[in-house]
Amino acid sequence: MYNVAIVGGGPAGIFSALELVKLKPDWKILLIEKGKKIEQRVCPMRMGQQKCLSCNTCGLLCGWGGAGAFSDGKLTLTPEVGGHLVDYMEYKEVEDLIEYCDNIYLDHGATKTVFGTNRADFADIEHKATLAELKLVHSPVRHLGTERALAVLKSMQDYLSDKIDIINNEQVEDLIIEDKVIKGFSTKQGNKYMANYVIVAPGREGADWLSKQFLKHKVEMVNNAVDVGVRVELPAAVMEPITSRLYESKLIYHAPTFGDEVRTFCMNPNGEVVNENYNGISTVNGHSYADKKTPNTNFALLVSKKFTEPFHEPIKYGQHIASLANMLSGGILVQRFGDLLDGRRSTPQRIKESIIQPTLSCATPGDLSLVLPYRQLLSIIEMLYALDKIAPGVASRYTLLYGIEVKFYSARVLVSDKLETMGVKNLFAIGDGAGVTRGLMQASASGVYAARTIAKR
Ligand SMILES: Cc1cc2nc3c(=O)[nH]c(=O)nc-3n(C[C@H](O)[C@H](O)[C@H](O)COP(=O)(O)OP(=O)(O)OC[C@H]3O[C@@H](n4cnc5c(N)ncnc54)[C@H](O)[C@@H]3O)c2cc1C
Secondary structure, three states: OEEEEEEOOOHHHHHHHHHHHHHOOOOOEEEEOOOOOHHHOOOHHHHOOOOOOOOOOOOOOOOOOHHHOOOOOEEEOOOOOOEOHHHOOOHHHHHHHHHHHHHHHHHOOOOOOEEOOOHHHHHHHHHHHHHOOOEEEOOOEEEOHHHHHHHHHHHHHHHHOOOOEEEOOOOEEEEEEEOOEEEEEEEOOOOEEEEEEEEEOOOOOOHHHHHHHHHHOOOOEEEOOEEEEEEEEEEHHHHHHHHHHHOOOEEEEEOOOOOOEEEEEEEEOOOEEEEEEEOOEEEEEEEOOOOOOOOEEEEEEEEEEOOOOOOOOHHHHHHHHHHHHHHHHOOOEEEEHHHHHOOOOOOHHHHHOOOOOOOOOOOEEOOHHHOOOHHHHHHHHHHHHHHHHHOOOOOOOOOEEEEEEEEOOOEEEOEOOOOEEOOOEOEEEOOHHHOOEOOHHHHHHHHHHHHHHHHHO
16 A cells, blocks of 8 residues: 555656655655656667657657656746646746756756846847737746756656655556545556555646546546647758747747637757657657757647537547548658648658758658648648748748647646646646646646645645
């Protein structure tokens, strides 16, 4: 019997464990993770494999460190981005939690440099953005890069390994709930683990599993907006005036035709585009290394759409669009912006003739207009033209658009201001999988916050 059992070894689960160990060193804590230990994690595509093999447990997303392990390791140091924690607590409290978690990252070896702290340094960018009807969100960033992110998370694994029970390669299947109180969970491997408190932190990869569990156990959820879009890749020189000072720019636009919010997300200067696999569905993402540079910069353009009654399955909607891209291309589809505007598919020859070459070489040249709904596609085109006003060259005919990028955090668990599920006592739902966060820093902060509540009880 455990005092606390944590499901998922991503930043949210790890920071819950770190805080619990600090506050309650004598408690029995379990962290269960369906993927491997961090040093054993591999993604065949990172080892030179041309196509995503749709591994049973995706090495890129699952295992110690979760999606954070091979992430770009951009720690955004503001409550403004990366999640919804300000919906549950005071703004100042989120700021304090971020500072607290940032110090833990530093203790475990995070880089010291922070980009975008002094607003005066980028007043000209802000000015141009305003004229282009774009909102530039002030968000200082500490950039680890993929190699450093791995080392920092490995240091946390080493620190916790003799203080808590860590079980890898075991997948939680069913929550055990009696009289609206959590009792523990059973696993696919046939084991049962009982605990006074359970923290579920399964990430976006486990978001579908979590929403099915909550549907089954009648735990209430609300629809978040569905974020669907593309990953943009262009010559690093185009974004350099912005990325050299801000590292990444968070820009928000309300596309004129439909009025939907379009935002830039996860910008990776000199980075590479990657393929990830959510239970058999290939989607696209990006990251960069601290030392290894490519000539390209990539970022996502996500269009947010919130569905109203009677639709209740935003995750399925995202999966459906991504599956369509998979069906047409065998995985990830890539198209030049000029070809999209000309109403024709991109071909290997057209891409070869471009001034920029895709860093995700397995992407199949194709036609995004056969995949994305008109609403999202037009909003993306309008956003590219707006961005072109602050970074000329964004709307170049050579700009590459990869599809589909989708964020699976669209079903938000109904939790209290303590992140405890409304319907089930002592069950806490945190991180990206619960829909309350969407980035490393707020996911980590949600873990600390849940741990403190539990320790206080
Ligand atoms: C390529 C890439 C680049 C990124 N770059 C950045 C960035 O620069 N900055 C940023 O802020 N964010 C970035 N992110 C997003 C960031 O990684 C996530 O926001 C963050 O990891 C979420 O943390 P989490 O703990 O909620 O979930 P995750 O990190 O997804 O961890 C969840 C864990 O739970 C495990 N799990 C799921 N279901 C079960 C189950 N049933 N039983 C047992 N275990 C289970 C999974 O295997 C996984 O390891 C990036 C993500 C990717 C993929």
